[in-house]
């Protein structure tokens with residue numbers, strides 16, 4: 001028997017907001033419905049609340065009811081958008097998130113893809129732009145190989161998969177295995193076309209999957225468009241973090257706010273549940289401290305991440321209730337929290353009231 005909406009609301013009454021008021025009494029619960037064990041909840045964030053905090057309590061509470069095997073939260077909110085100049089190539093895109101790292105192979109594309117899908121699950125309109133011209137991985141990770149079409153001879157329609165609008169150089173190559181030998185200006189040209197000529201339409205978040213290195217791509221991007229900020233991906237060990245520190249410095253020089261840090265491949269859980277920190281520890285926190293930004297999450301090495309990625313269905317889509325997918329969803333909620341806090345904040349980066357994490361100041365539209 002599915003739970004009635006009244007029963008779900010009664011359970012949610014026990015969850016309190018930052019002021020200690022029940023989220024039901026505070027009017028934050030807009031909808032709650034159970035369809036065969038899949039509970040869908042629509043929430044307002046209200047004032048001074050964190051999506052990550054309320055989201056995790058709502059999920060915990062509903063899963064504890066029994067007979068509920070999945071909770072999908074949709075946030076109904078209005079995060080102020082980035083500053084959009086008169087010549088902005090994507091005026092309909094509220095937020096541009098650059099997923100970057102000085103280091104190769106740390107999981108940028110994995111993070112970009114799953115983070116995008118997580119934002120979509122949370123109710124946002126999303127797109128994913130593969131800015132890795134030399135080594136595009138989005139087509140493989142999302143299992144898509146179509147060719148974009150133009151309806152008017154001028155603009156390109158993005159492809160779409162799992163509710164995400166997509167563009168990658170991989171869609172334009174004759175042979176996807178063919179290496180791209182373009183240099184500087186052509187690369188910049190391709191990226192600019194991806195921004196200007198692709199019909200992204202109205203999106204809440206457009207996530208850019210950047211290539212490794214501190215190079216041209218971020219520079220040319222920052223000259224063309226004002227992004228909301230960057231999510232920096234690192235692994236815990238020092239060799240990885242050295243390059244990652246450089247990319248943080250570069251972002252800061254380019255006035256791209258660092259919104260947060262994701263530490264990937266942080267640890268491995270053995271079958272007995274013991275945690276092994278194979279690559280050392282502390283790297284993600286060190287980068288976060290250096291950037292003055294929150295550590296958004298620590299993701300374990302999980303074979304399902306690679307397996308699903310290779311099969312073309314990222315884990316957040318394939319197994320949304322799995323622990324690793326839930327971690328990506330929590331990272332997405334923290335990211336939106338950080339953006340919303342940065343927008344209301346006017347001072348220099350300071351210490352967050354709640355979690356002792358850095359706050360980020362963002363250039364926002366008035």
Ligand SMILES: Nc1ncnc2c1ncn2[C@@H]1O[C@H](COP(=O)(O)OP(=O)(O)OP(=O)(O)O)[C@@H](O)[C@H]1O
Nearest residue numbers: 104105106107108109110212300301302305306309
């Ligand atoms: N947490 C994880 N657990 C297991 N495998 C992972 C994890 N994160 C990433 N991988 C795997 O590691 C490989 C590298 O990941 P990914 O392609 O996302 O890195 P990248 O930083 O984008 O690399 P590049 O610098 O080449 O663009 C992929 O095969 C991916 O499936």
Ligand SMILES: [Mg+2]
Nearest residue numbers: 108109132137
């Ligand atoms: Mg990549």
